[in-house]
Amino acid sequence: MGLNFSFIKSLHRASPVAVGAMDMVKDEIIYSSGHAEKILGYSKEELKKHSKNYFESIVHPDDKQKSREAISKLMESDVGEIIECTLRVKKSGGKYLTLLIRDIVFDRDDENSPVKFTTIVQDVSDVVALENKLNEKLEVIRKISYKNSHELRAPVANIIGLMSLMKEESFKTEFNAKIFNHLEETVAKLDEIIHDINNLSNT
Template sequence: MQDDDELIFSKLCKISPVSIEVVDVQNRELICTSEWTSQHLGYTEEEFFTLSRNLFEKIVHPDDRMIQLNTFESLFNEPEAPFKECTIRVLRKDSVYQYIQLRIAVLRLDEHNKPKTVLTMASDVGEVMDLREKIEIQLDKLDIISYKNSHELRGPVATILGLIQLIEHDHFDGSFSKEIITCLKRTVIKLDEVIHEINQHSVDN
């Protein structure tokens, strides 16, 4: 990178209200970063530069490391692409992982037409991920309720309707009537249990 370019990017990073980083991908470390990034994660700028080595290996969640590396690899394979995007968890200084969405674009290519430096923009998407998790929990509840409505409620209701038809029939004696009433009571109890389970799934957090 030429000196003038480096100065421009350095100033851009310093004044940016969002996270902007210029990364030397061949050496796998930061060239410059906005103060927002380190402040948001709780690190000093010096600490953040140190942690940037090997593409932030020390603070990227182990389960998300391959997502990050695959995104970089995809960009290397398509350097003409406008950008590549991924969502990963990054360790804050308080030892809590924070969901960050990365957009990565090539800034400069080397003599072999391979990415030399890239521009990354990071956004805090923790609230979005929390909301998505809550939605998935609610969808799971709806699936359970739907299953119980479709399968566990239908059976007892059909049984009750059948027993009622037998009760309404003109030809049965007292002992048969008692047996039908016993079956009806047992089915109603089962129906009440299923309704209670559905209500419980509806109110559980």
């Protein structure tokens, strides 16, 4: 049994990603599953207006060059090749979302030049935000590791060196020897902990 357009349209509407199609000759969107409007908060008419020049009016200024490069790759793509990129795109309220965009040409002219393409869009803002938080935590760990290696280990090494000089009979009394042994064990344990932190931060 063949699948009619109504079925395909309902499938797109039920999908958690936005599905659309662009006419590269007319330079405008020719189909939208409706999910893009929900993600970005634009009406169908506003979305069509923004689709001129491949949505450049709502792409983040710092991502415009990336968008142009993706379109250039799409224009030169082979049959069946998928072009993927992430762009920050402005919602109707002014906030930017990070979108994962995958494009594929589905219609070409007699000279095999792209005429129309399908675009699949997914909001990955939460994933990017989580990745940024993880990178921030990793940077903190790297700073702690640096301080541990350069600022904490040096004084401990100095203490160990001084203690080796203090291992003279003239220094030791029975009372001092007990304090010295306790101090030596404590410093050795601290040095061991520092080594463990370094090993963990380097794995």
